[in-house]
Amino acid sequence: MRRVALIALLILPYVLWAACVMTGAATDDKKVLAPARLSETGLYDSSGAIDARNVFFVPQYPLWTDGAKKSRWIRLPEGAKVDVSDVDAWRFPVGTKLWKQFSWNGRKVETRMIWKTAESDWLFATYAWNEDQTDAALAPENGIANVAEIGRGKKHSIPAREDCLSCHQSSPAVVLGFNALQLSDDRDPLAPHAEPLPENAVTIRTLVQRGLLFPARPDLTANPPRIRERDPIARAALGYLSANCGGCHNDRVPLDRLGLVLLHDSKDGVPERAHATAVNASGRYVMPGISEDSSRIVVPGAPERSTLFYRMRSRRPSSQMPPLGTAIPDEEATELVRKWIESLQ
Amino acid sequence: MKKRSILSLAAAVVTLTGVVLSHPLPPGEGAAKRRVRAFQSTETRQPVPVQNANSKVERGAYLVNIMACNDCHTPWKMGPQGPEPDMTRMLSGHPQDMVMPAVTRQKGPWEWVGAGTNTAFSGAWGVSFTANLTPDPETGLGKWTDETFIRALRTGRHEGQGRPILPPMPYPMYRNATDEDLRAVFAFLQSIPAIRNRVPQPIDPPESE
Numbered sequence: 001m002r003r004v005a006l007i008a009l010l011i012l013p014y015v016l017w018a019a020c021v022m023t024g025a026a027t028d029d030k031k032v033l034a035p036a037r038l039s040e041t042g043l044y045d046s047s048g049a050i051d052a053r054n055v056f057f058v059p060q061y062p063l064w065t066d067g068a069k070k071s072r073w074i075r076l077p078e079g080a081k082v083d084v085s086d087v088d089a090w091r092f093p094v095g096t097k098l099w100k101q102f103s104w105n106g107r108k109v110e111t112r113m114i115w116k117t118a119e120s121d122w123l124f125a126t127y128a129w130n131e132d133q134t135d136a137a138l139a140p141e142n143g144i145a146n147v148a149e150i151g152r153g154k155k156h157s158i159p160a161r162e163d164c165l166s167c168h169q170s171s172p173a174v175v176l177g178f179n180a181l182q183l184s185d186d187r188d189p190l191a192p193h194a195e196p197l198p199e200n201a202v203t204i205r206t207l208v209q210r211g212l213l214f215p216a217r218p219d220l221t222a223n224p225p226r227i228r229e230r231d232p233i234a235r236a237a238l239g240y241l242s243a244n245c246g247g248c249h250n251d252r253v254p255l256d257r258l259g260l261v262l263l264h265d266s267k268d269g270v271p272e273r274a275h276a277t278a279v280n281a282s283g284r285y286v287m288p289g290i291s292e293d294s295s296r297i298v299v300p301g302a303p304e305r306s307t308l309f310y311r312m313r314s315r316r317p318s319s320q321m322p323p324l325g326t327a328i329p330d331e332e333a334t335e336l337v338r339k340w341i342e343s344l345q
Numbered sequence: 346m347k348k349r350s351i352l353s354l355a356a357a358v359v360t361l362t363g364v365v366l367s368h369p370l371p372p373g374e375g376a377a378k379r380r381v382r383a384f385q386s387t388e389t390r391q392p393v394p395v396q397n398a399n400s401k402v403e404r405g406a407y408l409v410n411i412m413a414c415n416d417c418h419t420p421w422k423m424g425p426q427g428p429e430p431d432m433t434r435m436l437s438g439h440p441q442d443m444v445m446p447a448v449t450r451q452k453g454p455w456e457w458v459g460a461g462t463n464t465a466f467s468g469a470w471g472v473s474f475t476a477n478l479t480p481d482p483e484t485g486l487g488k489w490t491d492e493t494f495i496r497a498l499r500t501g502r503h504e505g506q507g508r509p510i511l512p513p514m515p516y517p518m519y520r521n522a523t524d525e526d527l528r529a530v531f532a533f534l535q536s537i538p539a540i541r542n543r544v545p546q547p548i549d550p551p552e553s554e
Contacts, residue, residue: 162499166506248506254496255504257488286546316549318471323508 032117034125038136041113041127042075043099051075054099058201059182061191061243064330066150068102068109070195074178081214082207087180087225087266089172092116098175102156109148110158111136114168114175122174124164154327163324167247170255171263176247180204180266181239186224190236192333228269237340238271239264240333244322258284260297279344283307285319300344309337405533408526409436412519417475420462428461437485437540439464439474448472450550457512466513472548473511481539486531494531495524511547 035041045051054073062070076082080093094116101111108129115123127136128144139158146155168174185203188194197203204220207213213220227242229235246263248255251273260283261273283297285307295307303309311321313329320326409415419430420440434440439462448458448467457468464475477485486494496505501516503509510516522530 160500162496162502165496166500166502170506254490254493255506284546288548314549316471316552317509318511318547318549319508323502323506 032115032121032123034113034115034123034138036138038111038113038127041099041115041125042097043073043111043113056198056201057178057183058195058197059177059243060184060187060194061182061239062193062195063177063244064193064326064333065102066104066154066156066326066328068104068150068156070103071101072099072177074098076212081212083215084180084213084217084220085215086172087217087220088264090175090179092175094119098178100177104148104150104156107148108133108136109156110139112164116174122168124161124168126158126164128158150328152328156327159325166324167322170252171247171250172252176243180220180225181227181242181264183207184224184226185221186226188226188232188236188239190232190336192236192240192330192336225266226269227264227271229271231340231343233336233339233343237337238262238274240336241274242271244330244333248322278308285311298341298344301342303338303341306341309334309341312337401529401532402536403533404526405529405531405536408522408530409533412530414478414530417463417513418478420464422462434540434542435537436478436534437481437542438477438544441484441543441545445472459513466511468512469550470511470547471550473514474544474547475514477540477542477544478534479537479540479542480535481541484541484543485539486534487539489531491528491531494534495527498522498527508547 038044039048042051043054050056050073054075057072057074059072075097077093077095080095082093083091085091096116098114099111102109110126110128112124112126115125117123126139126143128139128147129136141161143160143163144158147158148156150156168176173179183202183204185205187197202210202212204213204224208217208221227235227239229238241262242264246261249258249260250256250263251261259277259281261277264271265273278298279300281297282295286292286295287305287307287310290305294305297306297308299305308321311319312334314320315327315329414436415430415432418436418438419432420434420437420443421428422431423429439460443460443462443465445460445465450467450469451458457466459466466473479485480487482488493505497503497510498516499520500506501510501520519527
């Protein structure tokens with residue numbers, strides 16, 4: 001009997017520990033957790049090189065992040081395809097992962113990951129690179145302020161999780177940089193901060209060739225998506241606004257009530273809604289020094305009286321646009337938008 | 346001896362159970378000890394007990410009361426007993442017809458100033474005006490959803506994704522409320538009379554600051 005009691009005493013802690021673990025798992029068994037380190041996410045292989053299964057891509061209208069140099073990859077599960085039935089809301093298979101790496105002054109600062117963990121569940125995580133540049137650690141929910149000098153006395157802050165959701169859950173598609181317009185083979189030569197397209201980067205054509213899209217959409221290669229504007233300045237300006245502003249300014253809740261639709265609609269390609277909702281439209285924001293009645297989002301021929309242009313250039317907390325993710329105005333893009341507004345009659 | 350063994354075993358069970366129960370593992374973290382939840386929250390969200398709150402709206406009314414929303418979102422006026430909230434303008438924010446003159450911000454211990462209505466404030470952040478929380482569709486929260494409301498308080502951003510919500514709005518404390526409580530607050534705010542009052546937009550501080 002003593003022996004039985006002794007054995008029971010010895011194994012009891014393990015039994016209780018196992019019970020707790022199982023109970024914990026049972027109450028939260030569907031919750032997928034972000035790995036603690038970037039090196040555990042699948043971005044790299046065992047040698048430290050980018051895993052060969054990850055596909056490099058370059059959106060034609062990059063999001064402005066204070067001049068950061070960016071690299072982007074996507075991993076689709078083995079044998080899985082992207083559902084492109086809705087050309088403006090691609091549906092990704094469960095298990096899809098995307099990474100975006102941000103560097104300033106030749107140093108990696110942050111790598112963000114989006115991971116589709118279930119049919120209606122995406123995990124957003126971001127990793128802060130260590131001093132030795134050997135790995136990056138999962139950032140806390142509220143982000144990390146002032147992690148790197150980015151110029152003009154400004155510092156980059158790693159965003160809070162809610163900041164990620166601000167854009168990525170306000171658009172028809174959660175993924176914003178991997179879509180029909182961004183991967184079109186009809187690339188815009190005037191797109192601000194256009195990045196070179198290396199040979200290993202995919203476009204719609206190469207995705208079709210690899211059989212990674214379904215159903216067959218011959219229109220996407222025969223008639224590649226583009227902003228259908230005759231004026232190349234207007235095309236580039238509206239492409240930039242779609243990529244940088246359309247994540248929130250579209251016709252979906254909750255910001256549909258603002259009435260400003262800058263997200264490109266690939267179905268017809270003609271940015272009619274952007275014109276209709278921005279040009280001569282009264283926004284809720286009133287330009288300082290201008291009466292509420294005469295304040296307009298875009299005043300044809302008058303960028304200095306256009307709130308869109310004013311807010312693009314502002315980095316004051318109450319007026320800057322975008323309201324997050326950037327501390328330095330995008331001068332190349334504001335110059336492009338200035339020309340576009342000046343060209344409007 | 347046999348009795349002693351059983352007693353020892355029982356004591357061990359009680360002790361170990363006590364140890365385990367007093368240090369429960371957070372949900373979901375047992376099976377993956379090396380991993381951490383993405384953006385692990387450290388917030389505590391304890392429900393505030395309320396008596397006689399039979400509905401979500403009643404609970405929301407109770408919460409709006411104890412969270413002191415009327416202190417800033419209802420303009421104050423001078424009453425027979427001193428300043429008091431003007432409940433004819435309940436929770437409608439800074440009055441649109443009350444144009445505030447420019448204020449020279451003081452340096453030193455007087456860091457910010459507030460209007461007598463307690464609806465406009467000037468400080469390092471510029472000038473902020475309290476929002477219209479009534480369900481007026483054009484000037485209040487009439488077109489908001491409870492999700493927008495929760496996101497605004499969780500993120501500290503106007504509309505849940507726009508400019509920062511400015512001081513002195515204590516959203517850093519309110520963000521710790523439960524979803525259930527915030528939904529109740531929103532339900533109450535949607536039930537009160539709509540007042541059309543277009544609150545001015547905030548004013549940025551001077552560029553030199």
